[in-house]
Amino acid sequence: MSQDPQSTAVANAHGDPKRMVRVYIAIFAALAVLTVLTVWANSLHVPRPAAIAIAAGIAIIKVCLIAMFFMHLKFEGKWIYGVVALALVAICILIFLISPDIAGILGGVRH
Amino acid sequence: MSSYSTPWILESSDEPTSTGVPHGKLGMWVFLASEVMLFGSLISSYIVLRLGSPLFIVPSHEMLSVPVAFVNTLVLIVSSVTMVLALASIQQDNPKGMIWYLAATIACGLIFLTVKCWEYPHKWHEGITISSGLYGSFYFTMTGLHGIHVLGGVLFNLYILVRGLKGHWSPRRCERVEYAGIYWHFVDLVWVVLFPLLYLL
Incomplete structure (x- = not known):
């Protein structure tokens, strides 16, 4: 179980990797659900301005999740x-x- | 919180930097900033012409193969999580895990490109070409440019994989795995915007 201090420091810079793996899986699930939601919302034939707002809103949330957690912007x-x-x-x-x-x-x- | 104060960055990069950020990482982010402007200019042009031109005719969902694009979007999302798990694996001193996750990422990238190679002739058959109208021009320009980026990411990941097979990466030395990941997630991020823009709205 002993890790050298440097590799531990690498891990800490992006959070504890074991804990972060759970976060990555959760973000993946959120992205998949949001993608399904985008297609489902589009199939409802809501008024065009609402459809644009929904699709843009979901896309912005997905972009933020990817940038903050997968690209580690949260830790920069x-x-x-x-x-x-x-x-x-x-x-x-x-x-x-x-x-x-x-x-x-x-x-x-x-x- | 800032990670600059942590000693690992200086110790794990080749040499200390004046910013405290490894040159490679800063360079990758500056490159991605220029990429944001490249795709941003194309997207803003698309919005103006889509709203303003009576000649902008969007094909039906059937012609656009929305289910295929939806599956391709999921493939890229899966590739993003395998990429970040590859980095987490090497950070936990698990090179085998990194290699498997990297291989999965590359496979997903190739699946994405293969589907695109199937999709393009399908579009041509439906009468959507780069010269058939404004939608076709934008569709092939933006998805083509994105496809080139995916190909670049696959090659970058292949380089990381080959070096990984030779035992080059370790928890002390995995900066380039992280840079490849940042690039790959950006490619995913761009597609997250292009998918609703080109296929759904």
Whole structure:
């Protein structure tokens, strides 16, 4: 049972591996259920805005679960968070850039 | 909490870094940030054209083979959990477990690509091609680009597997297993967004 201090430190950096295995399995189950839920919700033929909101909401939850637990973002520090924040800012800029187009389209503006 | 203060990062990487983060890990995250922008620009273009163009005609669910894409999504999710279990195995000094989980991850990646290779001719038969309209252009560009990333991930994992078979990895030296995992989970993450976008909505 004796582990050298360094390998124990490796384990602690991402949490205790034995405990983390249970977390990984739980995240996997959640991802599978959410995928089934996405397809099931889509088959209900709900109004389009609601269908988009449901699918986008589930996708965001799945992305967060994968990033936080599988990619170990939950255990990272400021440098990695900084890089991720940079990417998210770029995505926000892309969304803000297209928002006038979307607003125009939804408002019925046509050229 | 930050893991930078823990000594293992400095000891397990080749040399100390000024950030406290191994160069490989920081490099992988910077690379993935650029990938986020690449896929983000394609997705935002898709949204604008989908909402704004009267020429954007989305094929029916039958033509899109939604059940096949659904199974493929589950395959990628399974591959993500086997990848993270491979890392957990080597962290627990279980190289055999790591090799089996890595092999399963590679197999899942190959299954995903095989299904895509079956799906593309099926789409062509249905009249959906890269030049048949806006949907076809986006579908083949985004899934093709994602497929190339899956292939890259399979090759990266193969490299890790071959080195693992030679006994290269240990709890003290498993950084690259982690980097390969981060990349592979990103590939899964992109598909989680593409699946509802291209097949369901």
